[in-house]
Amino acid sequence: MKRKQFIKIMSLVVAVLLLTTLFVGCKKSEDKGEAKDATTTQGTSGKSPGSEPLVSDKPITLKVMSRRDPMGGPWEQLRIFKDLEEMTNIHFEFDVVYEGYDEKKNLALATGDLPDIFLGGITIEDEETYGPQGVLVELNDLIEKYGKNMKKTFEKYPLLKKTITSSNGKIYTLGQVLSTTTMGSYKPVINSVWLKNLNLKVPETVDELYNVLKEFKEKDPNQNGEADEIPLGEYQFDLLNGMLLPAFGEMAQDIAVRDGKVIFTPTTDGFRYYLQYVNKLYKEKLIDQMFISHSMDEYLAKTKRNIYGLLGHIRQADWQQYQIIHPLTSEYNNERFSSSTDTLYSSGGFAITKVNKYPVESIRWADLFFTELDNGINGITGCALWIGRRGVDWDFTEDKTAVKYLFEPDEGMTEIQTLLKKVTPSQSGFVGELILEVPFESPYLKWVGENNKNYVFPYIRPERIFPAGARFTKEEQERISILKTDITKYVQQERAKFATGENSFDKWDEYIRNLKNMGVDEYIQLYQAAYDRFMKGGN
Numbered sequence: 001m002k003r004k005q006f007i008k009i010m011s012l013v014v015a016v017l018l019l020t021t022l023f024v025g026c027k028k029s030e031d032k033g034e035a036k037d038a039t040t041t042q043g044t045s046g047k048s049p050g051s052e053p054l055v056s057d058k059p060i061t062l063k064v065m066s067r068r069d070p071m072g073g074p075w076e077q078l079r080i081f082k083d084l085e086e087m088t089n090i091h092f093e094f095d096v097v098y099e100g101y102d103e104k105k106n107l108a109l110a111t112g113d114l115p116d117i118f119l120g121g122i123t124i125e126d127e128e129t130y131g132p133q134g135v136l137v138e139l140n141d142l143i144e145k146y147g148k149n150m151k152k153t154f155e156k157y158p159l160l161k162k163t164i165t166s167s168n169g170k171i172y173t174l175g176q177v178l179s180t181t182t183m184g185s186y187k188p189v190i191n192s193v194w195l196k197n198l199n200l201k202v203p204e205t206v207d208e209l210y211n212v213l214k215e216f217k218e219k220d221p222n223q224n225g226e227a228d229e230i231p232l233g234e235y236q237f238d239l240l241n242g243m244l245l246p247a248f249g250e251m252a253q254d255i256a257v258r259d260g261k262v263i264f265t266p267t268t269d270g271f272r273y274y275l276q277y278v279n280k281l282y283k284e285k286l287i288d289q290m291f292i293s294h295s296m297d298e299y300l301a302k303t304k305r306n307i308y309g310l311l312g313h314i315r316q317a318d319w320q321q322y323q324i325i326h327p328l329t330s331e332y333n334n335e336r337f338s339s340s341t342d343t344l345y346s347s348g349g350f351a352i353t354k355v356n357k358y359p360v361e362s363i364r365w366a367d368l369f370f371t372e373l374d375n376g377i378n379g380i381t382g383c384a385l386w387i388g389r390r391g392v393d394w395d396f397t398e399d400k401t402a403v404k405y406l407f408e409p410d411e412g413m414t415e416i417q418t419l420l421k422k423v424t425p426s427q428s429g430f431v432g433e434l435i436l437e438v439p440f441e442s443p444y445l446k447w448v449g450e451n452n453k454n455y456v457f458p459y460i461r462p463e464r465i466f467p468a469g470a471r472f473t474k475e476e477q478e479r480i481s482i483l484k485t486d487i488t489k490y491v492q493q494e495r496a497k498f499a500t501g502e503n504s505f506d507k508w509d510e511y512i513r514n515l516k517n518m519g520v521d522e523y524i525q526l527y528q529a530a531y532d533r534f535m536k537g538g539n
């Protein structure tokens with residue numbers, strides 16, 4: 001798999017996991033008296049008699065194409081769409097599948113046998129191809145005239161507008177800004193029970209970490225009389241980058257940004273110092289000898305055995321014996337920073353096609369979701385397509401420090417599964433402003449939120465992350481695909497050799513030379529061009 005794709009998929013997995021995680025272990029045991037069943041909460045759209053419809057005076061029908069969540073129920077039966085229809089006068093006819101969506105969508109776009117609206121599932125390539133052709137309607141004027149809420153969102157989150165702006169400067173899809181207290185992918189956690197057992201301090205530098213890992217290896221911190229400890233465990237190289245590379249001054253991502261210039265991390269001095277450190281850990285068996293090659297299942301099996309001291313991911317069941325640590329520093333870098341992010345921006349969440357006779361109503365419907373979570377009409381806010389309506393499906397706790405559900409999950413299901421089956425279509429909501437500044441009420445999620453606030457979010461460097469919304473022209477994309485294949489493969493192969501000692505560091509210059517011969521400078525320039533356009537776009 002191509003590396004950028006992998007990183008994108010990983011960050012998606014992480015985002016989805018986070019959202020999913022929100023619902024695990026969030027089981028209600030109290031408040032039974034108030035709880036309602038998600039299915040029976042109907043006819044409470046909140047539209048008071050005689051009030052104006054939110055979008056259209058007369059009933060209209062629009063065809064919607066989308067990809068269903070694999071856990072989700074039929075969209076015709078989802079309560080949020082019924083509520084929205086009552087409020088807006090817009091009836092949807094759904095053409096929604098899980099398997100075969102891409103083929104279906106590609107056929108629709110290519111043949112012109114189109115729905116009125118795509119809700120999610122439009123890629124940047126679709127936008128770049130079918131926007132300029134007029135298949136997807138240019139939204140700039142519609143937003144200007146009717147996007148009352150979204151314009152406010154764009155002011156607050158200018159990166160969202162840049163993200164949905166295509167390479168010709170026009171907007172063809174709407175997207176989402178998503179931020180929750182439990183986000184963030186790179187969070188090293190350390191076994192605090194082991195630290196206590198050995199009377200050790202939480203490490204703050206890579207040298208202190210080395211000493212802690214050595215003690216973990218030699219002094220039986222899990223107190224079972226066996227030398228079974230693996231001091232550092234991680235799932236694959238890219239995530240180890242996230243844990244340790246910032247300590248040496250570089251971001252975890254191969255393509256990163258420094259002072260507005262795109263850099264290729266694997267050719268930096270920081271990357272070399274990092275690999276030297278990993279090599280030291282590897283030689284002394286302080287890091288899992290399988291960290292490059294073991295599968296997620298194998299890694300998870302090891303986390304269950306209580307043999308890891310420092311790792312990137314913990315099982316939720318174990319959270320009470322771990323703590324998140326500050327980003328580490330080193331002799332090469334004394335600034336704490338993290339490669340995590342607290343906000344995700346996406347495009348492709350909502351598009352109007354050329355057959356749509358009601359573009360104004362359509363954009364006003366989408367505008368409902370660009371609403372702060374304590375500020376919606378009838379409980380419809382940026383999270384309505386995700387967790388439903390405030391006051392009906394969820395609400396803030398009285399002290400506003402957490403979010404609680406107002407219903408009991410179905411037997412054997414989590415809240416999110418129950419919602420997806422009966423109420424909402426998506427685990428992230430496709431489109432709008434979803435900023436959730438408090439966690440769901442569960443001790444685990446409060447712990448994650450609290451730790452993020454103290455140990456991760458103060459140290460994020462969004463300006464050093466190559467923006468996910470930056471776009472390449474067709475020619476650039478073709479060139480990048482060719483270069484990327486060889487460069488990525490070579491880096492993956494060589495970094496493993498440096499880490500395990502198969503390559504001596506005398507070979508570093510040769511490694512850099514080989515990358516130059518593979519066109520790494522051109523590769524960086526192509527990213528730089530996309531980056532420069534992105535930073536100018538959406539203004």
Ligand SMILES: [Ca+2]
Pocket residue numbers: 220221222223224225226227228229
């Ligand atoms: Ca032991």
